Amino acid sequence: MLFGDPILNSELLRLRSDLAYARLKARLLDLKHKLTEREPFDFVSAAKEGPTLLVGEGNLSFALSLASRMGSAASMLKATTYETRSNISNVAKNNAARLSKLGSPVLHGVDARRLEERFPVTRFKLVVFQFPNVASRRPLHGRNPNHVLIRRFLRSARHVLANNGRVAITVIDSPHYDGTFSMHEAAAWAGLSPPRIHPFWTGDHPSYTHSNTQDENESALVRQDKLQTYVFEE
Ligand SMILES: C[S@@+](CC[C@H](N)C(=O)[O-])C[C@H]1O[C@@H](n2cnc3c(N)ncnc32)[C@H](O)[C@@H]1O
Known part of the structure; x- marks a missing residue:
């Protein structure tokens, strides 16, 4: 009218x-x-299926929590930080030493956007990025830099995936992040399947102290935050 x-x-x-x-x-x-599935993604079982790569691990507490529940399969877990060895926190150094004792190699200075350069041979059954976040807020190609990071990570992860391999990303469940990450579009852009979405319960991961991008010793989460894991396949 x-x-x-x-x-x-x-x-x-x-x-x-x-x-x-x-x-x-x-x-x-x-x-x-x-x-959205009802059950959380079973990281421990998935990581036991074959070589597993954790990227952007910050203080390495998620890697340690996972490795300590994997038994001898912990040797298949590679934990990596974006920061170089000299730039990680003391907490991260301590966790790195504990991971090495469990048999999990720890590598530093690994860029989630260029995994194929760092891992030209190994093919992973699982590639995980917990709470991806760049420190900068400056737009990249006119987009939020986290939007760009997710796309480049997914595309790169695809290059290092084994047959039937999976990529998992955990993020805060909020309309803001839905808009920033646009996971379904990012999957299509990177040539991956539309993701399955699982709830993520921090209580399932004892001793995981999610770290903030700016301050490794501080959690970026608040207690009320709902969290979810997106799982992608080829
Ligand atoms: C919010 S923190 C989460 C850290 C850790 N994953 C956790 O859950 O506690 C975001 C992490 O993303 C990492 N990061 C940012 N850009 C990255 C990149 N291009 N490649 C790998 N990691 C990156 C940062 O170094 C930081 O450790």
Whole structure:
């Protein structure tokens, strides 16, 4: 319905487009909930299936928590940090030493966007990035830098995946991050399947103290945050 008054008409058109956008968002949210599994992704079982690579590990506490529940299979787990050895925290150094004792190699200075350069031969059954986040907020190619990081990581991870290999990314469940990461589009861009989404319960990972990008000793999470793991396949 249009009126004779052009201002009223343009206001009406704006309201219609706002309404269409709100309906689309509600439908996408509904779809996301339908696609969300009830059970968390079983990292321990998945990591026991074959060579596993953890990237951007920060203080290495997730790697340590996983390795300590893998028994002798811990030797198949490679834990990596983006920072060089001289730039990691004392907590990370201590965790690295404990990982080595469990048989898990630890590597530093590994860029999640260029895994194929660092791992030209090994093919991984599982590649994991927990809470990817770049320190910068400066846009890259006009996009949020975390949006770009996810895409480049997925594309690179695909190059180092074994047959039937999987890529897992855990993030905070929020409309803000849904928009930033656009996981389904990122998967298509990187040539991976649409992800399955699982809840992530920190209680399942004893001694994992999620670290902040800016301060390795500080958690970026608040207690009420809902977390989820996206799992991609080729
Ligand atoms: C929020 S912290 C999470 C750290 C750890 N994964 C955890 O869950 O505690 C984000 C991490 O992403 C890492 N990171 C940022 N850009 C990266 C890149 N290009 N390759 C690998 N790691 C990266 C940072 O070094 C930082 O450790």
